[in-house]
Amino acid sequence: MILAAALLFATPDLPPVTEVVDSRASFVSVQAVVKLPHLSAYEREEAQLMAETMTDQVEGYSRVEMRNLAGRAGDSVRVMLMPDELRIQMGVLPVDMKSAIGYIDQVLRNAEFPEDSIKKAIGEIPYRRKSLWSWALQPAKVDFRGVHRADIVDLYHKICRPENVWLAVGGSVKPGEADQYWTDKNADWKVGRPPTPSLDRTPAAEITSLPGREATVELRGKEIVGNDPSMPTQLLAIIALGSGKGSAMFQVLREAQGWSYRQEAVLWPTEAGFVPRLIMASGDKTPPAELAKSMKQQLIDAVNAWTDADLNRARGMAEGILTRGLEMSPLYFNPGWPIETNLHDQTFLHAYWRMKTGLDWDAKKLVGEMTLIGLAELKETALGILSVSIPHVIPAQG
Numbered sequence: 147m148i149l150a151a152a153l154l155f156a157t158p159d160l161p162p163v164t165e166v167v168d169s170r171a172s173f174v175s176v177q178a179v180v181k182l183p184h185l186s187a188y189e190r191e192e193a194q195l196m197a198e199t200m201t202d203q204v205e206g207y208s209r210v211e212m213r214n215l216a217g218r219a220g221d222s223v224r225v226m227l228m229p230d231e232l233r234i235q236m237g238v239l240p241v242d243m244k245s246a247i248g249y250i251d252q253v254l255r256n257a258e259f260p261e262d263s264i265k266k267a268i269g270e271i272p273y274r275r276k277s278l279w280s281w282a283l284q285p286a287k288v289d290f291r292g293v294h295r296a297d298i299v300d301l302y303h304k305i306c307r308p309e310n311v312w313l314a315v316g317g318s319v320k321p322g323e324a325d326q327y328w329t330d331k332n333a334d335w336k337v338g339r340p341p342t343p344s345l346d347r348t349p350a351a352e353i354t355s356l357p358g359r360e361a362t363v364e365l366r367g368k369e370i371v372g373n374d375p376s377m378p379t380q381l382l383a384i385i386a387l388g389s390g391k392g393s394a395m396f397q398v399l400r401e402a403q404g405w406s407y408r409q410e411a412v413l414w415p416t417e418a419g420f421v422p423r424l425i426m427a428s429g430d431k432t433p434p435a436e437l438a439k440s441m442k443q444q445l446i447d448a449v450n451a452w453t454d455a456d457l458n459r460a461r462g463m464a465e466g467i468l469t470r471g472l473e474m475s476p477l478y479f480n481p482g483w484p485i486e487t488n489l490h491d492q493t494f495l496h497a498y499w500r501m502k503t504g505l506d507w508d509a510k511k512l513v514g515e516m517t518l519i520g521l522a523e524l525k526e527t528a529l530g531i532l533s534v535s536i537p538h539v540i541p542a543q544g
Contacts, residue, residue, distance in 0.1 A: 160308050160332055163325040164496045164506075166316035168489060173219040173237045174317035175493040176246045178254060179501050180232040181310045184417055186346035190286070191293050192301045197227040198271065199263040200302065201234075205256035207249050215242055215249070223249075226481055230415045231501065232305065235490055240318050244327050247315070251331045254306045264295050279408065280482040282362040282425050285540055286350040304341040308332060312501045316493030353540065360407070360429045361542040363438050365445075365535035367422035372503040374419070376527070378515040381476070383528040384422050386452070386460035387411040387445065389467065389474045394448040394456075394528075395424060399441060405430045412478040415502070422531045429542070438537035449528045457521045464516050468509040 166175075185193055201223050202209055216222050221237025234253060238246040268290045315324040356362065370380055388395040388411025395409040406426035413420045424445070430437060466472035468487075475484035479498060485491045499507035 160329070160335070161312045162500065163328050164312070164314040164493075164500060165319055165321060165324055166314060166489075166493045166496050167319060167321065168316060169318050171317035171489050173221060173489070174240050174243045174246070174315060174319060175490045176236045176238070176243070176250055177314045177316070177490070177494040177497055178234040178250050179312040179314070179494065179497045180234070180254070180305060181312075181501050182229070182231055182305060182417070183341075184344055184347075186344040187348050187350040188293075188346070189301055189344055190350055191288070191290055192298050193227055193232070193305070194271065194288070195264055195267050195290065195293060196259070196298050196302050196305075197225045197232060198267040199259055199298075200257040201225060201253055202263040203258040203260045204249065204252045205258065206252055212236075212249050215245055218242070228415055228479065228481065230417055231498065233494060233498075235494065237490065243315065243317075243319065243324065247313075247324060247327055248331060250313075251328070254311060255335065257302060259295055259298055259302070261295055264298065268293070277482065278356060278358070278360055278362065278427055279425075281353065281356055282364065282427070282540065283412075283414065283423075283478065283482060285352040287353055289351070307337065307341075308335045309337050312497040314493045314497035316489050316496075355541050355543045357543050359542050359544045360427045361434045361437075362540045363426050363428055363434050363441060364538040365424040365438065365442055365532065366538050367424075367531045368534045369416055369419050369421050371419040373505060377503075378512055379519050379523055379527045380422070380531070381413065381512070382460050382464055382516045382519055383524055383531060384411045384413055384476045385463050385467065386456060386524060387449075387528055387531070388424055389460075389463050389476055392456075392459050392463075394445055394452075395426065398444045398448045399426050403440075403444065405432075405437065405441070410476070412476050412484070414478050419502075422535075424532075424535065434539035434541050435537065438539055442532060442535065442537070446529060446532050449525055449532065452521065452525055452528075454521055457519075457524055460524065461513075461516055461519075465513045468513055 212223055215238055216236055219237050219239045224235045226233040234250055236246045236250060272288045313328055387393060395411060399406045399409045406428045409426035411424045414423050428437060467475045471487035477485040479485050485495055496507045
């Protein structure tokens with residue numbers, strides 16, 4: 147049970163360290179969130195290889211040593227790349243907290259990127275199997291032609307800078323201990339001249355079809371900035387539209403029309419904020435473009451028919467998702483699955499939300515704000531998401 151989140155301040159060049167105190171936890175979660183600038187399509191390829199190889203060889207730490215350190219807690223070291231951030235995660239026993247912080251510090255500052263690791267990643271990543279849902283979320287093609295180690299190292303130093311790193315430590319921790327250690331480790335890590343941002347706005351190439359008989363049909367909404375004051379209402383509307391069996395998407399797209407076997411409304415991160423995405427996987431024979439048009443109208447009709455029962459259901463779902471671990475969250479801040487209420491994800495969320503919005507993550511406060519939202523406001527927000535949404539389809543091959 148998470149008892150408190152204590153926000154402490156490190157050196158002037160470092161964003162705050164967040165300590166998520168959970169006295170019942172059997173391990174400590176250390177999470178580093180690195181904010182990404184705008185990346186060109188080519189830099190995105192570099193970033194993928196960077197994330198894949200940055201823990202392979204680190205100054206002062208062997209890979210085997212760190213694997214064993216995490217293994218004592220039944221955990222591992224993970225690096226995950228998202229459109230807006232790079233996440234480094236490690237779980238260790240409480241007595242090993244400082245060692246884990248020291249290791250992640252070195253990953254951020256002194257990763258060595260062995261040439262053999264990069265070649266191995268280039269040979270493996272394009273052939274890894276992905277689920278249909280993972281393709282729907284991130285349909286970008288993989289093309290590492292022309293990417294060299296020097297490019298990856300340059301990008302690494304461009305991204306991993308003290309002002310871009312948010313650290314969070316969760317579990318049975320002593321208040322102030324993690325902050326003090328992180329501050330001491332990084333006393334010499336100072337902000338230098340800002341790197342030149344990429345001016346290349348060419349989007350990454352996307353796949354043109356999916357193997358098998360199911361297409362994905364999506365309505366992609368308008369971007370919401372991270373600290374938008376309407377976030378509680380936007381999130382409640384997304385939950386009402388696509389979380390669980392009572393949602394509009396389940397009731398209309400699956401039950402009434404029989405178009406889909408999976409359908410969800412997700413909040414997907416972008417460089418500047420978040421985008422509502424209403425996605426269904428469908429084997430229906432209707433051309434996907436026509437299906438997207440019909441999907442939009444059917445959902446608009448469903449929202450117009452919402453009653454207080456739909457409002458109350460959405461509030462209950464929100465509370466269950468955000469505070470009780472109900473596994474239907476629309477917060478897709480992981481590569482292919484939503485945020486959960488486990489210690490790793492909640493520790494990450496405290497650092498991520500601070501990076502993304504400038505605010506502390508407070509699930510209970512968010513749920514409380516949702517109790518003040520009326521039916522008319524909920525319907526207006528959901529209709530606003532739908533009315534400006536743009537179809538995005540990936541047809542099936544078979």
